[in-house]
Structure formats: structure tokens, C-alpha cells
Amino acid sequence: MTEPAIRTTCCIAGGGPAGMMLGLLLARAGIDVVVMEKHDDFLRDFRGDTLHPSTLQVMHELGYLSELLTLPHQKVEDISAEIGDELVTVADFRHLPVKCPAVVLMPQWDFLDFLRRKAEAYPNFRCLMGCDAREIVLRDGRVRGLEALKGGQPIAIEADLVVAADGRRSRLREAAGLKVEPRGAPIDVMWFRVARLPTDTNATGGRFDAGRIFVRLYRGDYWQCGYVIAKGKAETIEAKGIDAFRREIASLGRWDLARLEADLPDFSSVRVLSVAVDRLRQWWMPGLLCIGDAAHAMTPVGGVGINLAIQDAVAAANILGDPLNEGRLGDGDLAAVQRRRSLPTRLTQAAQVFAQERILAPTLRQRRGNKTRLPVPLRLIRRFPLLRRIPARLIGMGARPEHVRSGGGPAG
């Protein structure tokens, strides 16, 4: 084994929303923390750029919201769905009891850079970019640290607690042998961008037509588009060629075909997201805790993955801060994090699976060209507009919003 090069209290593998937020909160609580991120920067493809009202509330509680909102972003106060010829407002965030009752669309790398800058103001915070966690170090049945590669060189980290925040393909949860329970996902999503013209609207929403579903998010000078397909059908679509795909998107977006030529020259500009929903039976083992997608992969339905990851981080910091600071972290503390976050995770995944099975999959199964049947939940929302507050609450706040504990130390 490599000799320990770094000794810390908490080592977090993964600098996504869960890992960066936890690193910041622990640093703020005076705990020595190392975050390692395998990429050299946060600049990657679109992987979810939504900051929901509960995340914005966390930023407000930290005193960062106004500064965060000086970065380029778009605000979405409601979400609508075009179903056949009808436009239904599905969620209205304006009534949520928070500082910023809207979803903010901001490139995830800007948000992560922002969190890292705030965390780096604390001398007890270190972020190792380009550092790939490879193995957990186990001694006497307890995780004692990590072995990683930085710039191709082995590096060992010894820590009282290792946190796996390394996403839905978590290497660490696999290394720890934690059992994953898949929940099933009947859809995949093809993501791509289309330049926005000044004559376009700025409405974020979806279009449901018999046999096809299309989502577009307003991103200022472009649309982030998602074409929802039945699981595993991407290859069939690609085999029909890019011209057929462009024609399909032009008709769904009600756009000129010519407009799509520059944005969709071929399928290299389209990224296929293989949608997965799963969760760990147990999120921890002695010395190791999984949070965010590493504990529970979410589907893009409702765009709540980042939210949940942030909420896990806040709960983990609230529960583990004192035991870590006082050197008395026990298994019961790790189990308490799972107990706290298990219910919101289960409820959110149940809502996602419900939407997949009752709205998305039946729409995709309808014969194309037929009149689109409005799924029952949307019929109810159209009939009783007050019901729009339920998806707004579920999407915007989640089942158990977490709050930042006061008393964090000033940045150094």
C-alpha cells in the first residue's frame, strides 16, 4: 500500500453538487476536509443545470444567494406542458415560502466553481482536482482512507470518515460492496442544444404528443432540449439518420428545419442519457458514507437530482459536524444520516416512477398521429389549478427540506 501522504478528518470523493456542498459546510464548521474530483475542471457536458428553490434557500441561509445570482442565469417561475393542442401549467413555484420561489438555470460548472471558491476561503479545506479515487483502505472492518491517482501518481489519504459522493456509477460504493436496489426506468433521454432566436418565446416546458415527448429549457441564447425515448431505442433512432431526427425535432419544436442544420450536424451533438433509478439498501459501512447519486440515482423527471444531492449534504453536515469535530464519530451517526434522508429519497423516487409509468411511458406507447390523450394526473391539474402547487412543492422543495445549522465559522 502507498504510504499516507495526507491525513485529514473527512475525505470526500467527488466534486459534484453533493461533494462540494458537503466540503464547504464541513469546512465552515471548522473540520479539516479534502475533496477530490477526478476531472481537472468542472467544465463538462450538460448534466443538469437546475437550482431549485430549496437549494437557493440553502444558499440564502449561507448568505451567498445575492452573490450567486450575479452569475449568468435564467429564472423559471412555472413549468408548462403542451399536450396535443392544449397548454397546461403543471407547476407554479411562485407560492413557495422561500427567498427565491423559482428554479434558476445556471451552468453546473459555474455553481460548483462558486462553491469551491467559498470553501477555499477556509484554510481547513483542500480541493484536489484531477484526483481519481481508486480504492478504499479497509482495516479491521472499517474504512480508514482512500488510495487515489493524481496526475498518474498514487496518493494515499487517511481519514476518520470517507464520503462517497462520486455519482451514480460510484466506484466506492461498489468497492465497499454496498447493495444497490434498482427501481426500473422505462425511458432514456437524448439531450442537445438548439440556438434560440430573438423571436422565440422563453417558456420552459414539455410537449407531449401521441408517441413522442420533447422537453426544452430556456437557457438565454439557446434551448437545452431533451427528446424522451423508450429505453434502449437510441440506436434505432440513430440508424434512421440525422435528417429524420432533425425533421422530428423541427415538428416537435415547431421550428424551421433549416434552423437545425447548424445545431444538429450529426449525432455527435446529441448525448444519450441512460436513465436509471436506484438506491442503496444501506448507505454506509463503518468509516464510509454514500450521499447524492452515489446513494440514490435519480431520473431527470422533475430535474431534482441536484436538489436531493444538496439536501443530503446539508443533512450530513448537520448530523456529522459535532461528532467529527469532537473525534467521536460512530456508526450510529452514519445510520442517522440515512434515516434522515431515506424518506425524502423514497418519496421522490416514488413520484418519479409514478410520472414515468403513468405519464411518460403511456404517452410514448400511444400510436403516433392519434389524438393525444391527456394523462389523468394532468387532467386533474388542468381542472383544479390549485393542484399545481403540489408538483411545485415536490419539485421545488422536496419532501423534507434541510436547513443550514447556524454557527459556521468565518472564512479565514
Ligand SMILES: Cc1cc2nc3c(=O)[nH]c(=O)nc-3n(C[C@H](O)[C@H](O)[C@H](O)COP(=O)(O)OP(=O)(O)OC[C@H]3O[C@@H](n4cnc5c(N)ncnc54)[C@H](O)[C@@H]3O)c2cc1C
Ligand atoms: C444529462 C443529465 C441531465 C440531468 N439533468 C438534471 C437536471 O436538469 N436537474 C437535476 O437536478 N438533475 C439532473 N441530472 C442529475 C444530476 O446531475 C445528479 O442527480 C446530480 O448531479 C447528483 O449530484 P452528485 O454530486 O451526487 O453526483 P455527480 O453530479 O454525478 O457528481 C459526482 C462527481 O464525482 C466525480 N467522480 C466520479 N468518480 C470519481 C472518482 N473515482 N474519484 C474522484 N471523483 C470522482 C465526478 O467527476 C463528478 O464530478 C441530470 C443528469 C444527467 C447525466
